[in-house]
Amino acid sequence: MATSQPGASKQNGDRFWASGKLLYRPNAGGLVTAVAPVVVVAVHVEPAIFDAYYNGCCNGTFWPLFHSMPDRTIFSADNWKAYQAVNLEFAEKTVNALRRLIETEEENAGTPLVWLHDYHLMLAANTIRNSADDLGLKCKLGFFLHIPFPPWDIFRLFPWADEVLQGMLGCDMVGFHIEDYCLNFVDCCQRRLGCRVDRKGLLVEHGGRTVRVRPLPIGIPYERFVELAKAAPPVITNKDQKTVLGVDRLDYTKGLVHRLKSFEVLLEKHPEHREKVVLMQIAVPSRTDVKEYQDLKEEMDQLVGRINGRFTTPNWSPIKYIYGCVSQDELAAFYREAAVALVTPLRDGMNLVAKEFVACQINTPPGVLIVSPFAGAGEMMHEALICNPYEINEAAEVIHRALTMPEDERTLRMNSLRKREKVHDVDYWMRSFLKGMGTLISEDGDDVLPTTMQPVTLEDFDEYLSKYIGNTDKLALMLDYDGTLAPIAPHPDLAILPPETKHVLERLSNMPEVYISIISGRNVNNVKAMVGIEGLTYAGNHGLEILHPDGSRFVHPMPVEFEDKVSDLLKVLQEQVCKEGAWVENKGALLTFHYRETPLDVRQEMVAQAKLLIEQAGFKPAQAHCAIEAKPPVQWNKGRASIYILRTAFGLDWSERIRIIYAGDDTTDEDAMEALKGMAATFRVTQSQIIRTVAERRLPSTDSVLTMLKWVERHFGKRLPRGNSYGNNLCKKGDVMKMEMSFKTDDISPTS
Numbered sequence: 154m155a156t157s158q159p160g161a162s163k164q165n166g167d168r169f170w171a172s173g174k175l176l177y178r179p180n181a182g183g184l185v186t187a188v189a190p191v192v193v194v195a196v197h198v199e200p201a202i203f204d205a206y207y208n209g210c211c212n213g214t215f216w217p218l219f220h221s222m223p224d225r226t227i228f229s230a231d232n233w234k235a236y237q238a239v240n241l242e243f244a245e246k247t248v249n250a251l252r253r254l255i256e257t258e259e260e261n262a263g264t265p266l267v268w269l270h271d272y273h274l275m276l277a278a279n280t281i282r283n284s285a286d287d288l289g290l291k292c293k294l295g296f297f298l299h300i301p302f303p304p305w306d307i308f309r310l311f312p313w314a315d316e317v318l319q320g321m322l323g324c325d326m327v328g329f330h331i332e333d334y335c336l337n338f339v340d341c342c343q344r345r346l347g348c349r350v351d352r353k354g355l356l357v358e359h360g361g362r363t364v365r366v367r368p369l370p371i372g373i374p375y376e377r378f379v380e381l382a383k384a385a386p387p388v389i390t391n392k393d394q395k396t397v398l399g400v401d402r403l404d405y406t407k408g409l410v411h412r413l414k415s416f417e418v419l420l421e422k423h424p425e426h427r428e429k430v431v432l433m434q435i436a437v438p439s440r441t442d443v444k445e446y447q448d449l450k451e452e453m454d455q456l457v458g459r460i461n462g463r464f465t466t467p468n469w470s471p472i473k474y475i476y477g478c479v480s481q482d483e484l485a486a487f488y489r490e491a492a493v494a495l496v497t498p499l500r501d502g503m504n505l506v507a508k509e510f511v512a513c514q515i516n517t518p519p520g521v522l523i524v525s526p527f528a529g530a531g532e533m534m535h536e537a538l539i540c541n542p543y544e545i546n547e548a549a550e551v552i553h554r555a556l557t558m559p560e561d562e563r564t565l566r567m568n569s570l571r572k573r574e575k576v577h578d579v580d581y582w583m584r585s586f587l588k589g590m591g592t593l594i595s596e597d598g599d600d601v602l603p604t605t606m607q608p609v610t611l612e613d614f615d616e617y618l619s620k621y622i623g624n625t626d627k628l629a630l631m632l633d634y635d636g637t638l639a640p641i642a643p644h645p646d647l648a649i650l651p652p653e654t655k656h657v658l659e660r661l662s663n664m665p666e667v668y669i670s671i672i673s674g675r676n677v678n679n680v681k682a683m684v685g686i687e688g689l690t691y692a693g694n695h696g697l698e699i700l701h702p703d704g705s706r707f708v709h710p711m712p713v714e715f716e717d718k719v720s721d722l723l724k725v726l727q728e729q730v731c732k733e734g735a736w737v738e739n740k741g742a743l744l745t746f747h748y749r750e751t752p753l754d755v756r757q758e759m760v761a762q763a764k765l766l767i768e769q770a771g772f773k774p775a776q777a778h779c780a781i782e783a784k785p786p787v788q789w790n791k792g793r794a795s796i797y798i799l800r801t802a803f804g805l806d807w808s809e810r811i812r813i814i815y816a817g818d819d820t821t822d823e824d825a826m827e828a829l830k831g832m833a834a835t836f837r838v839t840q841s842q843i844i845r846t847v848a849e850r851r852l853p854s855t856d857s858v859l860t861m862l863k864w865v866e867r868h869f870g871k872r873l874p875r876g877n878s879y880g881n882n883l884c885k886k887g888d889v890m891k892m893e894m895s896f897k898t899d900d901i902s903p904t905s
């Protein structure tokens with residue numbers, strides 16, 4: 154890759170790395186002027202892992218899937234493991250290189266830029282970001298995908314889709330060739346991860362950051378191809394025959410079989426082209442270890458043989474088929490001398506052959522470019538003839554049109570195509586990427602799209618909640634407390650419900666359509682005191698205790714011996730692990746071991762020890778926010794509790810006119826969201842970069858939960874007669890159950 158003076162742009166002193174390789178350095182004047190591979194770091198991968206990674210996952214899974222060919226896609230857990238391992242290896246090598254670079258470079262050299270390329274490295278960014286953060290290294294992370302990004306319907310087939318999306322979202326900016334791929338990606342982030350997105354601004358909110366998504370169509374070193382075309386000796390000697398040129402890697406995505414069949418139809422339907430036209434197909438061997446590719450070669454050999462056998466005359470063979478490589482000079486000469494170039498992939502990220510062809514079309518009158526609409530190039534190169542490769546007969550007609558196109562039309566089309574590629578060359582692409590990253594400062598201010606998401610607004614909920622709630626009669630609003638309604642604080646007593654949230658909840662609790670329950674890990678009296686609103690349902694200890702609006706209680710039965718076990722565990726934890734700020738919260742039936750205030754360097758060991766002691770005492774340790782919850786081994790959690798609350802409020806025969814919203818921030822809330830999946834609108838409050846959630850939407854903060862509550866208030870408020878005040882008590886007295894304190898591990902029957 155070469156680069157030239159970037160005109161009106163100046164480099165802001167940042168340095169760029171790509172897969173551990175330093176590519177560009179600013180010169181003294183601050184302009185990007187040279188490609189300087191200063192350091193190349195090898196990444197060693199064992200052959201078996203490499204095979205599973207490269208042939209297996211990259212070429213056997215991502216390649217066909219991202220080209221929307223799911224039938225050719227292999228899903229293998231072992232290959233995926235290898236992919237994770239290799240990405241980790243690349244990430245670690247990059248972080249080491251980054252560290253060395255920062256240590257050896259002078260201060261103020263700018264923030265290094267790590268530029269990750271393609272589907273082989275979709276997971277590396279998160280590891281680089283986290284390790285760099287841990288080491289206090291600053292860097293910018295960018296990613297560019299050179300192949301298409303498929304639509305949701307295809308992408309969702311991949312079993313580890315969350316990891317891939319979150320891996321890419323580890324970057325500050327993710328680039329694709331065209332806007333369609335950007336929109337597919339944004340759509341997948343929303344639908345699979347539940348991220349808040351801005352489709353117009355091409356932004357995704359994830360992990361507490363805004364990730365920019367940008368269409369950055371790649372170009373070619375245009376002038377280099379022009380020079381090659383000028384210098385290359387002639388390759389086509391028979392001036393009476395026109396050449397239709399195809400240049401491709403031998404790959405099933407390239408539509409080669411379809412192309413040969415279209416050419417056959419051309420000769421059949423338009424015999425005037427016989428002995429006058431030759432299809433020169435150059436097929437560069439590729440991925441020859443993979444069976445799909447071996448099969449394709451076989452099919453091509455047979456098809457070329459059959460068509461040639463059918464039409465060849467003593468003076469002419471219709472197809473010249475080169476299975477192998479040609480030199481750049483030869484290639485430029487073929488491009489220059491071809492009358493028509495056929496670029497008809499079934500799917501292609503961009504396709505540079507189309508661009509190289511137009512760059513080399515220096516003769517007058519020029520030839521004609523035919524492009525598939527399923528290549529990124531088809532999106533931009535409007536003046537080419539667009540041809541759907543699947544429509545074999547139609548494609549034959551397009552070739553015919555190209556072969557018979559008048560000179561003036563050819564010239565007009567080719568001039569426009571050439572002009573665009575000359576400007577949008579590979580340097581332009583690189584500069585656009587660097588500008589998007591904020592590494593190259595542009596005086597012409599090219600990147601007009603916003604770079605950060607606006608704060609969450611009521612409108613953000615319109616699409617999702619309006620569709621779900623519609624005109625329903627009743628809404629069950631089920632809300633977690635810490636981290637959802639109240640921001641996390643250094644100590645539970647300090648986690649105060651913000652006054653505005655309290656007021657909205659109070660108003661909502663007076664709406665007859667809205668039934669509110671607060672479902673917390675705290676003990677029930679404590680959470681009720683923290684919220685301080687009468688007439689709601691409160692569930693404490695992850696649902697083991699439920700306090701109904703009329704004051705009656707449900708208490709989940711516990712093994713009798715657990716009372717003693719709780720106090721024994723409390724003692725053990727206090728004696729053995731409560732040091733340096735760690736403490737145990739005694740919640741009656743449960744305990745929580747808190748380590749928020751402990752120094753970072755003692756945490757790992759302390760947490761491991763606490764978990765062990767909790768397990769040894771017969772409890773289940775569950776990770777919470779800087780805390781380990783010790784839960785008794787009963788089949789009851791926030792999920793079962795949520796169902797129980799709904800059942801007591803609405804009965805079991807819910808009509809479709811009842812809707813549920815659940816919002817929570819913790820793994821314990823995942824139990825509820827899992828239990829309510831398909832029945833509720835679910836929100837996970839998180840700023841994590843790498844969690845899996847069953848929630849349909851993510852929210853970045855407790856503030857955004859407040860906005861969601863306001864949305865509910867507005868929605869139902871519109872339907873309320875003004876000045877009406879109702880209690881929040883849908884729960885009939887007879888529905889409420891007081892449970893016996895006896896041991897029972899399985900579910901509680903609806904009639905108990």
Ligand SMILES: O=P(O)(O)OC[C@H]1O[C@H](O[C@H]2O[C@H](CO)[C@@H](O)[C@H](O)[C@H]2O)[C@H](O)[C@@H](O)[C@@H]1O
Nearest residue numbers: 634635641642643644645648673674675778780
């Ligand atoms: O289910 P929740 O309502 O989210 O309660 C979960 C736990 O929250 C409390 O601990 C957490 O919040 C504290 C206050 O912000 C914070 O100091 C602590 O580090 C967090 O883990 C509560 O103390 C626990 O009992 C709850 O189980």
